Amino acid sequence: MPQPLFAFxxxxxIIAAFGTILQRNLIHCVLGFALVLIDLGxxxxxxxxxxxxxxxxxxYVGAIMVLFLFVIWLLNVQADAGVRxxxxxLKLLGAIGAAALAAELFTIFFNAPKLxxxxxxxxxxxxxxxxxxxxFSQYLVAFETTSLLLLAAIVGAIALAxxxxxxxxxxxxxxxxxxxxxxxxxxxxx
Amino acid sequence: xTPISYYMALSAILFxxxxxxxxxxxxxxxxxxxxxxxxxxxxxAFVALGRRIGSMDGQVIVxxxxxxxxxxxxxxxxxxxxxxxxxxxxDADELNLLRW
Numbered sequence: 215m216p217q218p219l220f221a222f223x224x225x226x227x228i229i230a231a232f233g234t235i236l237q238r239n240l241i242h243c244v245l246g247f248a249l250v251l252i253d254l255g256x257x258x259x260x261x262x263x264x265x266x267x268x269x270x271x272x273x274y275v276g277a278i279m280v281l282f283l284f285v286i287w288l289l290n291v292q293a294d295a296g297v298r299x300x301x302x303x304l305k306l307l308g309a310i311g312a313a314a315l316a317a318e319l320f321t322i323f324f325n326a327p328k329l330x331x332x333x334x335x336x337x338x339x340x341x342x343x344x345x346x347x348x349x350f351s352q353y354l355v356a357f358e359t360t361s362l363l364l365l366a367a368i369v370g371a372i373a374l375a376x377x378x379x380x381x382x383x384x385x386x387x388x389x390x391x392x393x394x395x396x397x398x399x400x401x402x403x404x
Numbered sequence: 405x406t407p408i409s410y411y412m413a414l415s416a417i418l419f420x421x422x423x424x425x426x427x428x429x430x431x432x433x434x435x436x437x438x439x440x441x442x443x444x445x446x447x448x449a450f451v452a453l454g455r456r457i458g459s460m461d462g463q464v465i466v467x468x469x470x471x472x473x474x475x476x477x478x479x480x481x482x483x484x485x486x487x488x489x490x491x492x493x494x495d496a497d498e499l500n501l502l503r504w
Contacts, residue, residue, distance in 0.1 A: 215405070215406050216405075216406070217405075217406050220406040220410060220411075224410070224414045227414065227418060228414075228417055228418070228421070231417075231418055231421040231422075231441055232421060234421075234425065234434075234437055234438070234441060235421060235422075235424060235425030235428070235429060235434065235437075235438055235441075240431070240433055240434065243433075243434050243437055244437065247437050247440065247441065250418075250441065250444065251444065254444055254447070254448055257411070257414075257448065257451075258448075258451050258466075261411070261451050261452060261455045262455055263451045263454070263455070263463045263466075265463070266451060266463045266466050266467065269467065269470065270447075270470070273470055273474065274444075274470065274473075277474065278440075278473065278474055278477045281477055281478065281481060282433070282436075282437070282477070282481070285433070285481045285484060285485060286433060288485070289484070289485065289488045289494065291433070291488075291494055301430070301497070304427060304428075305427065305428045307427075308423070308424060308426075308427025308428055309424055309427070309428065311423070311427075312420045312421075312423040312424040312427065313420065315416075315419075315420050315423060316416055316417055316419075316420030319412075319413075319415075319416030319419065319420070320413050320416050320417070323409055323412030323413055323415075323416055324409050324412070324413050325409075326409060326412075329407060329408045329409040329412060329456060333455075333456060333458060335455065335458055336458075339455075339458070339460070340460075340463060344460055345460060345463055345464065345467075348460040348461065348464050349464055349467065352461075352464075353464050353468075356468060360468060360471045363471065363472065363475050364471065364474070364475055366475075367474075367475035367476075367478045367479050368478065370478075370479050370482070371478040371479050371481070371482040372482075374479065374482035374483055374485070374486050375481075375482040375485045375486060377489070
């Protein structure tokens, strides 16, 4: 991948990632994250991992992000306080700690001498056939275990999200809050 | 050509942004998105290093990480739905039933 293109994609990814964690409207957060995912998919394709790049866009942006949007709309969540409000100490500590972590990782990765060499790859590197050959020979057991994991996830999600017959919408009363206490109960979740 | 170390640096920055997101936001859905952001930062490192050593293993691992992320999203969002149904909030600070 040429360097100006990489610089553009990297800047876009960082801006969109900050947008993901800093915006107040949840829909904007999810859309920012979708932008990060598409951006990373393009980076994968630039690295030769074409199949994984397309899978990233189809599975992540097409399925998981839609699931997020669906849940946000289902819950009818209002925009929250964003990064403002409560727990200033933790936020300050978190920002400093994360900056230190980034600096450390940055220094380690950026100064690793072997990572500076650029190696040419085979023309079919990252194609569907090459990926499938590794996936269905060396990693066959892990692949089959994955289907078991997805089955367990489906059953678990349904068991967690369904409402039992006769169960009331609210089990515990919400914590006493000045503003929330007066508002009438919201429309029940289907 | 861009050296692989640039990709690793981008991966580190994205991971740190994800850490900040989990720590500074109290909204459970945004915290969840930040965790997904960290997963994707590590995926980028896998793909870049796999490209460096000319092996497909990194991409296969990314495939598995995507599967686990999908399962995690399904279960996590179901937990959020159950939590919203019981407490009518998605604020992590309000879930203080077990706090001493």
